[in-house]
Amino acid sequence: MTDNEKKLVIALVRMVDQYLDRYGDEVDSRSMSAGEQAIEVLAGFGLMEAVNTRFGRWTEAGNKLREEIGLQRPEPLNDPAEIVLVAKSEPKK
Numbered sequence: 001m002t003d004n005e006k007k008l009v010i011a012l013v014r015m016v017d018q019y020l021d022r023y024g025d026e027v028d029s030r031s032m033s034a035g036e037q038a039i040e041v042l043a044g045f046g047l048m049e050a051v052n053t054r055f056g057r058w059t060e061a062g063n064k065l066r067e068e069i070g071l072q073r074p075e076p077l078n079d080p081a082e083i084v085l086v087a088k089s090e091p092k093k
Helices: 003-019 033-044 060-068
Strands: 021-023 026-028 048-050 055-058
Touching: 003 033, 003 060, 026 033, 033 048, 033 055, 055 060
Parallel strands: none
Antiparallel strands: 021 026, 026 055, 048 055
């Protein structure tokens, strides 16, 4: 990775940390195309893995870079079976 690429990647990592929802080491793009593309780009650099089109997961290399730039390592979920609501269901009519 060149110096310029690293600067861009660091900016993208910071934006993902600031604007996307986090559940343990997973990141939710909230179905925003910019978030989905950010996950895809970071996966291309080996810093995330794309879980599906909406979610990404930080790799060990991604967590290492996050720590180098002063971001906290994602806390694991308290219970691996914990259900996280990401959208509200429509009320019954």
